[in-house]
Amino acid sequence: MKTRLSYFLILLIIIPSISFSAVRIKDISNFRGARDNQLFGIGLVTGLSGTGDSGNVTSEMISNMLVNFNIYLDSQVKTKNSAVVMVFADIPPFYKEGMRLDVTVAAIGDSQSLENGVLVQTPLYGADNRVYAVAQGNVLTGGTNVRTTSNLQNRYKVVGYIPEGAIIEKEIPASIVKDNTVTIHLKQPDVTTASRVSSAINSTFSYKIAQATDPSSIRIAVPDFFEDDIISFLALIEEIEVVPDAKAKIVINEKTGTIVLGGNVEIADFTESYGNFNISIENNKINGKPATVSTLITALKSAGATPQDIIAIIQTASPYIYGELVVM
Structure with a gap:
């Protein structure tokens, strides 16, 4: 216990006394296991002013949705006020149930515009074909057309955006610590930068806990004192500053x-x-x-x-x- 306490006191003294230039490790790297995941789905945008799809697929989708609400029609609904769309979102690591994601929608068929449309509730799937979020809301296609000095720049209206339009229904598990070590991945792999990062970490803690295993990866052993407080340890790592190198x-x-x-x-x-x-x-x-x-x-x-x-x-x-x- 005395050894651990003395190690912590030395750590508090050393960290403020070391000054580097350039950037924090946080700004040039990510922890292994902390990654975004892509979600996708197929949905229906309604409420369009005659600018929707002209094909039969949209009519069939609307008819099937009505059946789910116990509404049965003798014939398919023919309308150009709806459009079939692909729905995309990225879910960052450690996002929990109930948090919201931004959503992008893109027309699949021959609709002319998604402007002022509303996305009907759409499940969003991961690569494992499981539902992780559900999207719904008003589709934004941008502001008014912009007139320059020489011409009129038309907006691209078949792709839209729904700020915080999806609600997370299932968390994607993420684990940073493995075998009592964490690994940093550089955003721009470089031999010199990897060496500088490992040296900076070892100098900061006055102990060899970091080793560059390749130009993009630095493996760091978690000290015993931080076994029960991983977040504080990671925060200390992120704030260490290094001078990154790059090819001309x-x-x-x-x-x-x-x-x-x-x-x-x-x-x-x-x-x-x-x-x-x-x-x-x-x-x-x-x-x-x-x-x-x-x-x-x-x-x-x-x-x-x-x-x-x-x-x-x-x-x-x-x-x-x-x-x-x-x-x-």
């Missing part, structure tokens, strides 16, 4: 002419001729500045290059760029 990366969107750089992406010496542009990098310098993709883009823009010119030049020079090139 260039993301290019050719459709929009957008270039996004991650980090200071360096360039080796090369010479390239493109249209009226002659690019030459010598001694790792561009106009006397260190040769990076950022300085290259600045120089090209100053020379009158268009976004398409810059993208073409960067793509051609990719073998000489010390970074990952992603083209969208």
Whole structure:
């Protein structure tokens, strides 16, 4: 008992005295076992103003629903005021019965709009084909049409949204602790970041309880003192700060002419001729500045290059760029 008490007192002294920069472990990782689950269902949106489905499927669904209420009709209900939809929701970990989820609905048939419609009570299933939530409510399709300086931007009305439109009926079990250990999964797997996270945890507790098992996973042994208070232990882990590392990366969107750089992406010496542009990098310098993709883009823009010119030049020079090139 004395050993455990002294360990806790040391812990309280050490944690405030250590200061890191950058981000919390909480912001770059998740605990294994704490994950979202996707739910789906097929439902019926009613109350539409003649913008619903024109097929027979909708009529059959309405007739079947009426039978459930002991209402029998001689013929099927023919109406364009209803639409068959797919219903989607994500249930986060540790959500309990009675909590609410946001819902997305999307038309299946040829309905023109779900605007002002109401989703009839719809069971939502998990991948195991069990019902975990039930959805119902008014479908929102967004605000009014937006007029820009050049044209009218029409809203997409066959997909809608129901804020807190589903009620959880069954909790999905989630377990974080296994064999008295917890495992952290990095959102962006990286060898250096995984090593830094395990080192930061061990430094904080002045004891080797964490070990990086691969570029995305850090396994942490739960100290004896926290066996009966796992939540406090996890909270301490989440607040530890580290400096994450990442590969130098260039993301290019050719459709929009957008270039996004991650980090200071360096360039080796090369010479390239493109249209009226002659690019030459010598001694790792561009106009006397260190040769990076950022300085290259600045120089090209100053020379009158268009976004398409810059993208073409960067793509051609990719073998000489010390970074990952992603083209969208």
